Amino acid sequence: MPLGQLFLELGTVILVLALVGRLAGRIGITPIPLYLLAGIVVQVVMHLGEAPEHFIHTGGEIGAVLLLFTLGLEYTSDELRSNLKANSRIGVLDFALNFTPGLLAGLLLGFPALGAVLLGGVTYLTSSGIASKILADLGRLGNRETPTILAVCVLEDVVMAVYLPVVAALLLGGTLLAVGLNLFVALAAFGAAFFLAMRYGHVLSRVMNVGSNEALLLGVLGLVLVVAGVADLLKVSAAIGAFLVGIALSGEVAERARHQIEPLRDLFAAVFFVLFGLQLELDRVPDVLVPALLLALVTSLTKFWVGWQGAARAGVQTRGRFRAGTTLIPRGEFSILIAGLGLTTVPTLGPLAAVYVLVTAIIGPVLARFDGQLAPLLERKKPQPAQGG
Amino acid sequence: MVKLDETPLPGVGMRYDFDGRYGKRIGVITHRDGRRELFVSRKDDPDATEKSLVLTEEESAVVADLMGGSTVTRRVADSMQDIEGLAMDWLPFDARSPFHGMPLGQTMMRTRTGASIVAIIRDGTPIPAPGPDMRLQAGDTIVVVGTANGVKRAAKLLNGEPIELPEDHPLNAANR
Numbered sequence: 001m002p003l004g005q006l007f008l009e010l011g012t013v014i015l016v017l018a019l020v021g022r023l024a025g026r027i028g029i030t031p032i033p034l035y036l037l038a039g040i041v042v043q044v045v046m047h048l049g050e051a052p053e054h055f056i057h058t059g060g061e062i063g064a065v066l067l068l069f070t071l072g073l074e075y076t077s078d079e080l081r082s083n084l085k086a087n088s089r090i091g092v093l094d095f096a097l098n099f100t101p102g103l104l105a106g107l108l109l110g111f112p113a114l115g116a117v118l119l120g121g122v123t124y125l126t127s128s129g130i131a132s133k134i135l136a137d138l139g140r141l142g143n144r145e146t147p148t149i150l151a152v153c154v155l156e157d158v159v160m161a162v163y164l165p166v167v168a169a170l171l172l173g174g175t176l177l178a179v180g181l182n183l184f185v186a187l188a189a190f191g192a193a194f195f196l197a198m199r200y201g202h203v204l205s206r207v208m209n210v211g212s213n214e215a216l217l218l219g220v221l222g223l224v225l226v227v228a229g230v231a232d233l234l235k236v237s238a239a240i241g242a243f244l245v246g247i248a249l250s251g252e253v254a255e256r257a258r259h260q261i262e263p264l265r266d267l268f269a270a271v272f273f274v275l276f277g278l279q280l281e282l283d284r285v286p287d288v289l290v291p292a293l294l295l296a297l298v299t300s301l302t303k304f305w306v307g308w309q310g311a312a313r314a315g316v317q318t319r320g321r322f323r324a325g326t327t328l329i330p331r332g333e334f335s336i337l338i339a340g341l342g343l344t345t346v347p348t349l350g351p352l353a354a355v356y357v358l359v360t361a362i363i364g365p366v367l368a369r370f371d372g373q374l375a376p377l378l379e380r381k382k383p384q385p386a387q388g389g
Numbered sequence: 390m391v392k393l394d395e396t397p398l399p400g401v402g403m404r405y406d407f408d409g410r411y412g413k414r415i416g417v418i419t420h421r422d423g424r425r426e427l428f429v430s431r432k433d434d435p436d437a438t439e440k441s442l443v444l445t446e447e448e449s450a451v452v453a454d455l456m457g458g459s460t461v462t463r464r465v466a467d468s469m470q471d472i473e474g475l476a477m478d479w480l481p482f483d484a485r486s487p488f489h490g491m492p493l494g495q496t497m498m499r500t501r502t503g504a505s506i507v508a509i510i511r512d513g514t515p516i517p518a519p520g521p522d523m524r525l526q527a528g529d530t531i532v533v534v535g536t537a538n539g540v541k542r543a544a545k546l547l548n549g550e551p552i553e554l555p556e557d558h559p560l561n562a563a564n565r
Contacts, residue, residue, distance in 0.1 A: 143436055153399075259422075
């Protein structure tokens with residue numbers, strides 16, 4: 001294919017994403033679900049040549065790697081430890097109420113056990129990207145319920161730190177012995193990375209922390225891709241390798257790397273969502289439509305309840321509790337990522353997760369901005385946030 | 390005396406707020422990237438932000454000056470600071486300082502200003518009695534104790550501004 005055609009088609013796709021992003025900003029939702037839709041539209045309407053398809057594939061994989069790397073970067077700070085202590089109860093409630101529906105739905109739909117565990121992950125994870133965007137866009141950073149919302153997101157990240165390596169190991173499958181071995185390797189790698197980060201993270205961080213921004217960007221990106229590549233060759237997920245690098249970097253270098261990598265991550269993550277839309281088996285969507293909608297309804301309520309409870313514990317009034325609940329509803333980037341991991345194991349997981357993310361990512365932010373109108377309705381129905389939740 | 394609440398906002402920064410005498414909650418969010426956000430809460434919904442104002446680091450310094458604060462009197466609330474002849478201050482430290490990334494010993498703080506560094510607060514954790522090898526990072530808060538003038542000199546030293554030493558100071562000779 002001539003280079004001109006590659007650029008033309010790729011440029012068109014990216015420009016469409018830019019337009020979609022602006023549209024999303026205009027109507028006040030995040031672009032993630034729209035990127036998914038863009039991927040679906042490209043799949044249906046426009047047939048990409050092999051080269052752009054190839055680029056999107058590679059770019060999407062890099063996007064997944066960078067998403068997890070930046071998640072890992074968030075990890076080793078003290079905020080997490082204090083959060084874990086202060087909010088562990090709400091974290092347990094969150095996990096119990098939001099992981100279980102996905103798990104049960106997976107089993108009811110006849111998924112293999114691992115597929116059900118993946119679906120549990122999909123329904124569990126609030127999109128911290130969407131939540132923080134709602135908070136910033138609506139000027140709610142100073143609100144009293146905001147620390148609760150952020151704490152829930154942080155705790156979910158912590159759970160992901162254990163969940164992802166385990167799931168990645170289980171996905172490799174094979175005999176019981178092989179699975180056990182993979183699991184052991186994954187947990188050992190995670191434990192080692194965590195230990196090294198705590199103990200020697202400053203050494204790696206100092207080595208990587210060069211003065212020049214350019215050298216820092218190249219150094220970090222190179223390291224992330226090399227580790228991801230090695231992880232992939234060792235049949236551990238590439239994204240998990242990147243995640244471990246993120247955990248190992250800490251302090252100033254993590255701060256600087258985040259600034260440097262974020263624009264790249266945004267670009268490639270958008271490509272990742274397009275890729276996901278592009279790969280969806282559309283003919284399976286009708287089959288999963290009803291379960292996805294039901295699941296979205298149920299887990300929106302459970303997530304809402306978690307936010308409501310958390311905010312109530314922080315001494316926040318009804319309207320603030322309502323905002324906390326609705327802000328936590330949207331699922332996004334990591335739900336898609338988890339579904340992406342399991343596409344080969346459970347083909348219906350992709351369409352199911354896509355519909356699910358589309359629904360929750362739209363109703364959450366929409367509800368979040370009508371606290372003044374909707375919260376009073378709940379106040380009458382629930383003068384006391386019910387007992388035993 | 391104003392009772393200031395401190396709440397970490399993971400991924401964003403730190404929130405400081407208090408209940409104002411005239412019925413509103415007032416606060417400042419220090420974002421990790423250095424921006425400051427000034428906000429007031431709504432009267433009908435005290436949990437929510439009514440108005441917020443995002444300022445750059447430089448702008449917020451100007452606003453602080455206009456409001457009558459200075460780096461040295463910023464947090465003069467604790468009784469510890471009331472000991473006659475002794476001042477204590479929390480000095481913010483950022484990448485613009487000439488000592489950024491340098492070991493603490495190189496500031497020669499006590500020799501040059503008469504004030505001592507008693508602790509460094511990094512990522513919200515205090516590190517008491519830091520050794521001379523400890524490197525200063527952007528985002529640190531440096532706790533210094535000394536005479537009021539000594540603390541002022543310490544703030545200038547860290548900002549890379551020239552400092553006036555007392556007439557009889559031995560370093561005066563060396564500087565000339």
